[in-house]
Amino acid sequence: MIVLSSLIPGLVGGLLATLLVVALKNFWVKVVEPWYEEKVYQDAHIEGRWKSQYTLDGSVREGTIELKRKAHAVSGTITLLTGPNKGKSFQFQGAFRNLIMTASYASTDKNALDRGTLTLMLVGNGRRLDGFMVAVHSVKLALHDFLKSVTHWEWTMLSGSGKTFGKGGSVLIGWWSWS
Numbered sequence: 001m002i003v004l005s006s007l008i009p010g011l012v013g014g015l016l017a018t019l020l021v022v023a024l025k026n027f028w029v030k031v032v033e034p035w036y037e038e039k040v041y042q043d044a045h046i047e048g049r050w051k052s053q054y055t056l057d058g059s060v061r062e063g064t065i066e067l068k069r070k071a072h073a074v075s076g077t078i079t080l081l082t083g084p085n086k087g088k089s090f091q092f093q094g095a096f097r098n099l100i101m102t103a104s105y106a107s108t109d110k111n112a113l114d115r116g117t118l119t120l121m122l123v124g125n126g127r128r129l130d131g132f133m134v135a136v137h138s139v140k141l142a143l144h145d146f147l148k149s150v151t152h153w154e155w156t157m158l159s160g161s162g163k164t165f166g167k168g169g170s171v172l173i174g175w176w177s178w179s
Contacts, residue, residue: 037071043096044126045069050155052078059083065155072097078105090114101129129155 050065061083067076075093080086094103099122107114116135123130 034071034073041071043072043099044122046074046096046101046122046129049158051158052155061085064158069096074101074103077108088112088114092118094118099123101131105135 047067047069050067052061052063052065054061061080063078063080063082065076065078067074072095073093074096075091078090078092080088089108090105091108092103092105094101101120101122102118104117105115113136116133118131118133120129120131122128
């Protein structure tokens with residue numbers, strides 16, 4: 001009984017210490033680090049609403065992009081407004097560091113296989129991001145079909161922070177690359 005009475009306070013103290021360390025770590029990672037990164041962030045401010053236009057299989061497709069940025073982390077939603085996938089949405093997340101944005105995206109439809117990655121570099125005095133996307137779409141499941149198609153993709157800023165781009169609109173350009 002003496003061993004048990006001295007063991008219980010030790011176990012309770014150990015559990016409380018563990019919970020405290022886990023809570024402090026989560027607070028540090030989710031609150032302090034992002035706050036500090038946002039304070040010292042010095043890259044371009046690319047967040048905002050964008051218009052997307054690209055041609056795939058001879059069909060011009062347009063969409064809107066809501067691009068969010070918190071320090072170096074970027075995320076957002078792409079919604080297609082025209083084309084065969086009209087109304088379809090994609091979520092993306094990634095990072096924007098040293099003028100390069102890397103991200104991965106996936107369809108918001110849990111039954112769709114559509115997903116891919118993108119790498120874009122800020123060029124044109126902060127007015128464009130040029131780069132490539134590699135994607136797999138459920139419309140083209142045969143590997144030989146979608147490895148042959150390269151499509152130009154353009155995002156034009158509709159509204160945003162304006163901290164980097166000045167008064168003019170900004171363009172985010174990429175090429176859908178299946179090769």
